[in-house]
Structures are given as structure tokens and as C-alpha cells.
Amino acid sequence: MVSTILPLTVENIALRRRGRRILGPISWQLGGTGITVLMGPNGSGKTSFLRAMHGLERISDGRLHWSAPIDQTRARQSFVFQTPILMRRSVVDCIAYPLLLDGVSRRIARDRAAEAATQVGLAAMLDQPAQLLSGGEKQKLALARALVRGPELLFLDEPCANLDGRSTSDIEKILLAARDAGTRIVMSTHNLGQARRLADDVLFLYVGQLVEFGPASRVLQTPATPEMTAFIKGDLLP
Amino acid sequence: MNDIWQGLAQAARLIVARDADLIEIATLSLQVSLGATLVASLIGLPLGAWLAINRFRVRRVVIATMNALMGLPPVVVGLFVYVLFSRSGPFGVLGLLFTPTAMVIAQVIIITPIVASISHQAIRDLWADYHDLLISLNASRTQRIKALLWDGRRALMTASLAGFGRAIGEVGAIMIVGGNIDHATRVLTTAIALETGKGEFGMALALGFVLIALAVLVNLTVHFLSRTERGSRW
Ligand SMILES: Nc1ncnc2c1ncn2[C@@H]1O[C@H](COP(=O)(O)OP(=O)(O)OP(=O)(O)O)[C@@H](O)[C@H]1O
Numbered sequence: 001m002v003s004t005i006l007p008l009t010v011e012n013i014a015l016r017r018r019g020r021r022i023l024g025p026i027s028w029q030l031g032g033t034g035i036t037v038l039m040g041p042n043g044s045g046k047t048s049f050l051r052a053m054h055g056l057e058r059i060s061d062g063r064l065h066w067s068a069p070i071d072q073t074r075a076r077q078s079f080v081f082q083t084p085i086l087m088r089r090s091v092v093d094c095i096a097y098p099l100l101l102d103g104v105s106r107r108i109a110r111d112r113a114a115e116a117a118t119q120v121g122l123a124a125m126l127d128q129p130a131q132l133l134s135g136g137e138k139q140k141l142a143l144a145r146a147l148v149r150g151p152e153l154l155f156l157d158e159p160c161a162n163l164d165g166r167s168t169s170d171i172e173k174i175l176l177a178a179r180d181a182g183t184r185i186v187m188s189t190h191n192l193g194q195a196r197r198l199a200d201d202v203l204f205l206y207v208g209q210l211v212e213f214g215p216a217s218r219v220l221q222t223p224a225t226p227e228m229t230a231f232i233k234g235d236l237l238p
Numbered sequence: 239m240n241d242i243w244q245g246l247a248q249a250a251r252l253i254v255a256r257d258a259d260l261i262e263i264a265t266l267s268l269q270v271s272l273g274a275t276l277v278a279s280l281i282g283l284p285l286g287a288w289l290a291i292n293r294f295r296v297r298r299v300v301i302a303t304m305n306a307l308m309g310l311p312p313v314v315v316g317l318f319v320y321v322l323f324s325r326s327g328p329f330g331v332l333g334l335l336f337t338p339t340a341m342v343i344a345q346v347i348i349i350t351p352i353v354a355s356i357s358h359q360a361i362r363d364l365w366a367d368y369h370d371l372l373i374s375l376n377a378s379r380t381q382r383i384k385a386l387l388w389d390g391r392r393a394l395m396t397a398s399l400a401g402f403g404r405a406i407g408e409v410g411a412i413m414i415v416g417g418n419i420d421h422a423t424r425v426l427t428t429a430i431a432l433e434t435g436k437g438e439f440g441m442a443l444a445l446g447f448v449l450i451a452l453a454v455l456v457n458l459t460v461h462f463l464s465r466t467e468r469g470s471r472w
């Protein structure tokens with residue numbers, strides 16, 4: 001897949017809320033291929049940064065520069081929220097919904113949704129109300145829905161929080177397959193093991209600042225900053 | 239207590255005998271209330287949904303007004319419609335006073351705020367829930383509204399049914415604008431008031447039971463119809 005919306009240039013963006021700067025200023029470039037993992041302590045701004053790039057947060061300073069006109073970028077990226085947002089519909093209809101928005105016919109959308117559900121192991125629950133799924137199953141549904149349009153760029157906010165080992169490994173496999181198919185992935189996680197297994201690059205946030213960014217092998221082995229070093233050692237940061 | 243048993247027995251007799259007057263009165267009751275519910279839903283459901291997802295300056299005022307209007311005393315509404323449609327009133331030429339149409343108009347005024355308020359609340363909650371997802375999926379404005387109305391359809395139905403419940407049991411307004419004219423504007427509630435006034439408690443109670451049965455029947459029918467649809471087990 002040749003990306004048309006990337007690279008995304010993040011130019012000095014900052015988010016201010018209630019008179020407080022909660023993120024930035026951050027400058028960064030999101031391009032190339034692979035999986036970038038966002039790490040950082042609670043409240044360091046991972047969710048805010050992901051949402052800002054996806055266009056869900058009002059940016060107070062700076063700007064985002066996409067490589068395609070802004071109205072074309074939205075449909076080519078998707079977002080998996082930390083707490084899945086599920087529509088009050090059956091599993092297959094939830095996954096089919098983004099396709100319906102694109103004007104795909106209901107029958108074809110449902111066929112493709114059923115396929116996507118099968119890939120994430122939800123084949124047996126197609127007609128169940130999505131709200132009745134378990135936490136892990138909901139996460140898988142959200143992932144299938146995010147992938148059903150074949151996005152060029154996929155954001156995930158702690159997609160495996162609260163999941164057991166088995167579900168985590170299922171989801172990691174799907175993410176690796178999506179990456180190999182050419183989807184650019186940016187995700188946050190608290191799980192160092194997961195970062196080691198998935199990350200091509202690691203981006204470390206600390207109190208709203210981008211403190212460290214580089215290839216996973218380098219950053220996770222020999223971090224350059226005391227904050228990242230401490231985070232990896234599991235020390236409590238001051 | 240004896241009166242109640244007699245009323246029940248009489249209700250059964252009237253129903254079994256398919257009493258012509260009873261059928262006429264009950265049918266008009268249904269027509270007026272369902273008509274009012276239909277019109278109130280056509281106004282109130284979109285209004286509620288619109289208020290839920292649009293931000294504008296006087297939104298809070300509109301919502302507060304709407305909630306206050308839920309408590310409108312029917313008698314006052316009846317009086318208001320009476321004045322508007324009486325021969326010397328602004329709409330007097332239409333000659334609608336003491337017709338079922340006037341009764342529908344009065345009931346629409348009474349129940350539209352209820353329908354709008356309940357649907358507003360339901361759609362607002364759903365919108366809070368769906369907001370980030372629908373934005374993220376790049377749904378257009380129309381697509382968002384469609385999704386909310388469709389996924390909120392059960393709550394919207396409840397809003398309509400609440401309106402219907404208020405309409406079918408309402409007596410103050412339709413008594414004034416309808417006049418309780420035999421074979422013209424007499425409905426169950428006004429007939430009950432009349433029979434009670436005459437001291438005919440048995441008959442009044444019988445009509446009361448029929449009224450309750452009708453209300454329950456309409457609710458059950460709607461729920462049954464919506465349950466037969468697939469994927470409705472939320
Ligand atoms: N709308 C808002 N108003 C005020 N403060 C906010 C708002 N949104 C986020 N914040 C603050 O911004 C900071 C960063 O929050 P964010 O959710 O991005 O952190 P995070 O890195 O995702 O944390 P976690 O690991 O706990 O998920 C927090 O201190 C949070 O309280």
C-alpha cells in the first residue's frame with residue numbers, strides 16, 4: 001500500500017485545557033512504515049497526543065500538516081479508543097458501519113464485516129448485540145471495525161489494557177499482520193513487553209513533552225534520557 | 239368495593255355485547271390520541287434530536303422552556319385553544335371548535351413537550367456515547383443524525399408512548415374544546431366524567447376499565463411489533 005496521507009508533520013503543537021498546557025509543544029514527523037509505540041507515565045499526554053493527531057482535539061498552538069488535503073485524510077485513518085465505543089447494534093453491523101458510511105451496499109458491507117470478524121475470532125458472535133461482548137471481545141470488535149476500511153494509518157490507545165495474555169497475543173498478531181499489509185500504526189501502551197514485541201520506533205512522553213524518540217532496539221536497550229531510563233527500570237519518576 | 243366489581247362486570251357485558259356507543263366512543267378516543275401522538279412525534283422527535291446535537295446560544299433556554307411546558311395544566315391549554323378557535327378568535331373562521339380536530343390540536347400542545355423532552359434526553363445520552371466514534375469514522379452530519387435516530391429508536395418509541403399515555407387519559411382540555419357532544423366529540427375520558435357526574439358509577443367504572451385496557455393494548459402492540467425485529471435485545 002502506498003500511503004497518500006503520510007508523512008504527517010506535527011509542527012510545534014500544544015494543547016491547553018483549563019489554562020494549563022497538557023501537551024507540547026511537540027514537533028515530530030510521522031512517516032515511513034511500521035509500528036510506533038507511545039510510552040510514558042499516566043497523565044503524560046499519550047491519549048491527548050493520539051487524539052490530537054487524529055483530529056479529535058482542538059489544537060491550541062502549532063499545526064498538523066498532512067500530505068493530502070485535510071478532507072481526504074479522515075477517511076483513511078482510524079482510531080481504536082482505550083475504552084471501546086460500540087454502537088447498539090449486532091457485532092456484524094458494528095463492523096459493517098464504516099463501510100455503509102462509504103456508500104457500500106448493505107449486503108456487501110455485511111459480507112466484508114463477517115470476514116473481518118472472522119479474522120479477529122468473532123465469527124461465532126456475528127449476530128450478538130455488541131454490548132454483550134466481553135471486554136476482550138469488544139476490543140477485538142473495535143479493531144476489526146478500525147481495519148475494515150483498510151486504513152493507511154491506524155491509531156490505537158492502549159488496545160490491550162485489561163486483556164489477558166491470550167487476547168493480547170491475538171491482537172498483537174492482527175496488528176503485525178496489518179503492519180505487514182502496509183498499515184502505518186501508532187499506538188500507546190504501558191506494557192514494556194508489548195513495546196519490545198511490536199515497536200519499530202518508540203516515542204516517550206513525559207509531562208506532555210516528547211522526551212525521546214528513536215528505533216525501538218536503541219531506545220529500549222540504551223535510553224538516552226534519565227526519564228526513559230527510569231521508566232524502563234520501573235522506577236518511580238519524581 | 240362492590241362498585242368496582244359491578245363496573246368490571248358491566249365493562250365485560252358492554253364489550254361482549256359490542257355496545258355500539260362504547261365502540262364509537264372508544265374508537266374516537268383512539269383516533270384523537272393516536273392522531274395527536276403522531277403529530278406530536280413528527281414535531282417532538284426531530285426537535286428533541288436536534289436540540290441534543292446542536293449547540294447554539296439559546297439552547298439552554300429552549301430546553302428549560304420545553305421541560306417547563308411538560309407541566310402545562312391541560313385545562314389551561316384547553317382554554318387557550320378554545321379562545322383561539324372560538325368564533326371571535328383568530329382561527330374562528332375555520333369552525334374547528336367542538337370537533338375532533340380541535341381536540342387533536344389541544345392534545346398536540348400538551349404532549350409535544352413530553353415527546354421532545356424524553357427524546358432529547360435519550361439522544362443526548364446516545365450522542366455523548368457515540369460522539370468520538372462518529373467523528374473518528376468521518377460520518378457526515380446527516381449520517382450522524384441517522385445513526386442516532388436509528389440506534390435510539392427504542393427510546394424514541396418510549397417517548398412517543400409516553401405522549402400517547404398522557405393523551406389517552408387526558409380529560410380537561412378535550413372537555414373544553416370538544417364539548418363532550420354525543421356522537422360527535424365524546425371520548426372515553428369525557429364520558430367517564432359525565433357518568434360520574436350523573437352518579438352512574440358502574441358505567442363510569444366500566445368505561446374506565448375499557449380505557450385502561452385500550453392503553454395497555456396499544457403499548458403491548460407497539461412493544462410486540464418492535465420486538466419481532468431482529469437484534470432487539472438491548
Ligand atoms: N479536557 C481536559 N481538560 C483538562 N485536563 C485534561 C483534559 N484532557 C486531558 N487532561 C489532562 O492532560 C493530561 C494528559 O492526559 P492524557 O489522557 O493524555 O494522559 P495519558 O498519557 O493518556 O495517561 P494514561 O496513561 O493515564 O492514559 C492529564 O494530566 C489530564 O488530566
Ligand SMILES: [Mg+2]
Pocket residue numbers: 046047048082157
Ligand atoms: Mg491514556
